[in-house]
Amino acid sequence: MDLTSVEKFKIKKVKNNSMEELEDSIIKEQPFTIFVNGYELVTLMTLPKDLKELTIGFLASEGILENLNEITDMKFTHQNSIIQVEIDKDIDINIFKKRTLTSGCGKGITFTNLKDCSAGKISENDLTMKSKNIVKLMVNMQKSAKLFEQTGGTHTAALTSSDNIVYVIEDIGRHNTIDKIIGKSFLNKINLNDKAILTSGRVSSEIIIKVLKQKVPILISRSAPTNSAVNIAREKDLTLIGFTRGNRFNIYNDLNRIKY
Amino acid sequence: MDLTSVEKFKIKKVKNNSMEELEDSIIKEQPFTIFVNGYELVTLMTLPKDLKELTIGFLASEGILENLNEITDMKFTHQNSIIQVEIDKDIDINIFKKRTLTSGCGKGITFTNLKDCSAGKISENDLTMKSKNIVKLMVNMQKSAKLFEQTGGTHTAALTSSDNIVYVIEDIGRHNTIDKIIGKSFLNKINLNDKAILTSGRVSSEIIIKVLKQKVPILISRSAPTNSAVNIAREKDLTLIGFTRGNRFNIYNDLNRIKY
Numbered sequence: 001m002d003l004t005s006v007e008k009f010k011i012k013k014v015k016n017n018s019m020e021e022l023e024d025s026i027i028k029e030q031p032f033t034i035f036v037n038g039y040e041l042v043t044l045m046t047l048p049k050d051l052k053e054l055t056i057g058f059l060a061s062e063g064i065l066e067n068l069n070e071i072t073d074m075k076f077t078h079q080n081s082i083i084q085v086e087i088d089k090d091i092d093i094n095i096f097k098k099r100t101l102t103s104g105c106g107k108g109i110t111f112t113n114l115k116d117c118s119a120g121k122i123s124e125n126d127l128t129m130k131s132k133n134i135v136k137l138m139v140n141m142q143k144s145a146k147l148f149e150q151t152g153g154t155h156t157a158a159l160t161s162s163d164n165i166v167y168v169i170e171d172i173g174r175h176n177t178i179d180k181i182i183g184k185s186f187l188n189k190i191n192l193n194d195k196a197i198l199t200s201g202r203v204s205s206e207i208i209i210k211v212l213k214q215k216v217p218i219l220i221s222r223s224a225p226t227n228s229a230v231n232i233a234r235e236k237d238l239t240l241i242g243f244t245r246g247n248r249f250n251i252y253n254d255l256n257r258i259k260y
Numbered sequence: 261m262d263l264t265s266v267e268k269f270k271i272k273k274v275k276n277n278s279m280e281e282l283e284d285s286i287i288k289e290q291p292f293t294i295f296v297n298g299y300e301l302v303t304l305m306t307l308p309k310d311l312k313e314l315t316i317g318f319l320a321s322e323g324i325l326e327n328l329n330e331i332t333d334m335k336f337t338h339q340n341s342i343i344q345v346e347i348d349k350d351i352d353i354n355i356f357k358k359r360t361l362t363s364g365c366g367k368g369i370t371f372t373n374l375k376d377c378s379a380g381k382i383s384e385n386d387l388t389m390k391s392k393n394i395v396k397l398m399v400n401m402q403k404s405a406k407l408f409e410q411t412g413g414t415h416t417a418a419l420t421s422s423d424n425i426v427y428v429i430e431d432i433g434r435h436n437t438i439d440k441i442i443g444k445s446f447l448n449k450i451n452l453n454d455k456a457i458l459t460s461g462r463v464s465s466e467i468i469i470k471v472l473k474q475k476v477p478i479l480i481s482r483s484a485p486t487n488s489a490v491n492i493a494r495e496k497d498l499t500l501i502g503f504t505r506g507n508r509f510n511i512y513n514d515l516n517r518i519k520y
Contacts, residue, residue, distance in 0.1 A: 007487040012511040017391050017520050024510065029464055029486035045464060045488075131277050152503065153462060153484030172464060172486055202413060204289055204305060204432060224413030226289035226432055227267040228305075243412065250284065251272040260277050 004028070005049055005147055027153035029172050033082045034058065036091055047147075047154070047171045048080065050180045054171075055083050057183030061210040064091055068186050121237040124255075127194045127217050129162045131260045134220055137165060138244040141198050142222075144168040148200075157181050158198040159190070165198075166190065174201030178210045185214075192216045203229045203242060212236055218257055220244055225252055264288070265309055265407055287413035289432050294318065295344045296351055307407075307414070307431045308340065310440045314431075315343050317443030321470040324351055328446050381497040384515075387454045387477050389422045391520045394480055397425060398504040401458050402482075404428040408460075417441050418458040419450070425458075426450065434461030438470045445474075452476045463489045463502060472496055478517055480504055485512055 006025040013020050033043045034055055041064075046054055052074065059065035065087065073086040137160050142148075145156040147170045154170040157177035169180040177199065185192050196218035197211055203225040209232070211219050218239040225233075225242045233240035233253040240252040251258060266285040273280050293303040294315055306314055312334065319325035325347065333346035397420050402408075405416040407430045414430040417437035429440040437459065445452050456478035457471055463485040469492070471479045478499040485493075485502045493500040493513045500512040511518060 007490075009487070009490055009512065012514060013508070014391055014511060014518075014520070015508045019511075019520055026485060026487045026490055026512075029488040045466065131274055151484055153486060172462070202432070206305065224411055225286060226413060227269070227286045228289040230267075230269055230286055248273070248275045251274060251279075252269065252286075254272060258274075260274070260279055 002147070005047060006151055025150045027147060027151040027172055031081060035082065035084045036064065036087055037085075039091070044173075044176065046173065046176050050169060050171075050184065051076070051080060051083065053169075053180040053183035053187060054176055055085060055183065056186045057179030057181065057210075059085070059087075060182055060186060061179055061213060063213070065186075068189075121235075122212070122215055122217050123237075125194060125217060127162060127196065128257050128259050129196060129218060131258060133163050134241060134244060134249055134258070135247050137163075137196075137198060138220065138222060138249075140165055141168055142200070145170055145200070156198075156200040159185060159192075160196050160198060161194070162196070166195065174199065175206060175210070177201070178207055182210065182214055196220055198244075199223075202226070203240065205229055205232060208232045208238065208240075212238055220249070262407070265307060266411055285410045287407060287411040287432055291341060293342045295342065296324065296347055297345075299351070304433075304436065306433065306436050310429060310431075310444065311336070311340060311343065313429075313440040313443035313447060314436060315345060315443065316446045317439030317441065317470075319345070319347075320442050320446060321439055321473060323473070325446075328449075381495075382472070382475055382477050383497075385454060385477060387422060387456065388517050388519050389456060389478060391518060393423050394501060394504060394509055394518070395507050397423075397456075397458060398480065398482060398509075400425055401428055402460070405430055405460070416458075416460040419445060419452075420456050420458060421454070422456070426455065434459065435466060435470070437461070438467055442470065442474055456480055458504075459483075462486070463500065465489055465492060468492045468498065468500070472498055480509070 005028055007028055008023050009026050011024045028047055029045055030048045031043050032046050032051055034041045070088050072088050075084050141156055141158040148154045155174040155177050156170050158168045159166040159181050169177050171177045181197060192214045197216050198220045200222045202223040203221045205228040208229045220241040222244050230252045237255055239255050239257040241249050243250045265288055267288055268283050269286050271284045273282060288307055289305055290308045291303050292306050292311055294301045330348050332348050335344050401416055401418040408414045415434040415437050416430050418428045419426040419441050429437045431437045441457060452474045457476050458480045460482045462483040463481045465488040468489045480501040482504050490512045497515055499515050499517040501509050503510045
């Protein structure tokens with residue numbers, strides 16, 4: 001039992017009007033505050049695991065961090081509920097402040113925050129995936145989602161090559177899973193340009209933009225995309241797949257990266 | 261077809277390695293920016309419907325608005341992508357700025373933002389629900405979720421009495437559905453103290469706190485809660501139910517409001 005990730009509670013289970021009391025595992029949620037160069041940037045609600053990965057991935061997604069060498073120091077304080085990051089460059093805090101709760105950019109299909117979203121299209125590359133692998137990889141990711149199995153309370157994301165999962169992340173938030181995937185790739189110096197990301201969660205513009213920023217060519221979801229996500233994927237040449245369930249999936253943008 | 265809520269796309273559907281092209285309905289997501297007294301407060305990504313409800317519910321959830329009379333003016337600009345709200349009191353913008361992406365409060369089980377979360381416990385009242393009604397109301401809510409049926413891309417929430425749904429809201433975000441439910445109750449002067457809220461979404465501390473602030477005594481989810489949500493519910497005497505599926509559900513905090 002992973003006690004950093006779940007808490008045990010006595011609960012009542014009701015079925016057909018009969019009730020029994022039992023002990024249940026419930027996923028943990030904690031606030032985690034990121035300071036950068038002494039400035040309190042953000043508090044994220046997260047599963048208290050992979051917090052270094054979350055920090056790096058979040059900073060990369062927000063356009064604050066471009067590579068790991070920019071970090072001169074990182075230290076956890078207050079029982080890992082706070083991280084103090086020192087970065088070797090100035091941060092324009094005012095730009096960040098404006099972005100409370102927003103998608104960052106992806107405003108419809110027009111990017112308004114050019115600093116973040118001026119990233120060019122994803123270039124053609126050698127990553128192609130076989131149709132049958134898409135189905136297989138999603139099944140494998142879900143089999144690896146042990147916290148979901150115990151609690152039903154997590155989203156899952158995975159980094160994969162064309163035919164093998166590199167690693168799997170679970171978190172209470174779909175955004176956090178993607179940030180942790182990205183942060184882990186920074187820490188482990190894993191190239192993202194020839195990988196795909198799998199996610200259990202819905203694909204809104206925020207998710208698309210996180211993936212686009214790292215030039216990941218293929219995003220595969222178990223769930224639905226929004227219209228903005230589809231429009232941005234088409235504009236930027238990201239291959240986007242949704243509703244990957246059983247032996248089916250939908251392709252919202254292809255670009256010949258998927259082989260039948 | 262509700263063209264304010266869905267966009268049509270030509271997509272490819274793959275099943276067992278065979279592919280067909282067809283037209284699909286995809287849920288709309290748009291940025292929506294709330295200005296209060298001339299200050300740009302927040303941009304939310306939302307389904308572009310019930311935006312007045314979203315605004316009022318969000319301001320209420322954030323502790324900015326206590327009753328509708330405080331609003332002296334509300335007007336939409338820029339094709340309804342911006343709302344300008346005038347409120348008849350001073351807002352402490354600095355407090356709000358600190359709360360980017362956070363839960364507001366609910367930091368673990370200790371509320372740190374007393375201004376928002378000092379609300380006492382939910383008092384005993386006359387709202388009790390029969391076990392069979394919980395199951396029935398969840399089924400009825402899901403039958404009403406027409407955009408989910410079309411797109412698979414929405415969360416749903418509903419306001420209910422002990423045995424009847426008052427209204428149902430769909431949105432791309434689970435937080436937005438709760439805010440729209442609350443905003444609609446403000447606009448229609450519906451008392452929330454003797455109602456329950458149903459949600460399709462997971463119950464994290466943010467969701468619990470929105471519901472607590474309005475003194476709604478019962479929250480019923482189709483999905484999992486987090487440990488923080490359970491702890492806050494127990495501390496504040498909110499009846500919390502999760503995993504309401506088929507003829508089953510789990511009771512995380514009861515308080516004799518549920519009758520078998």
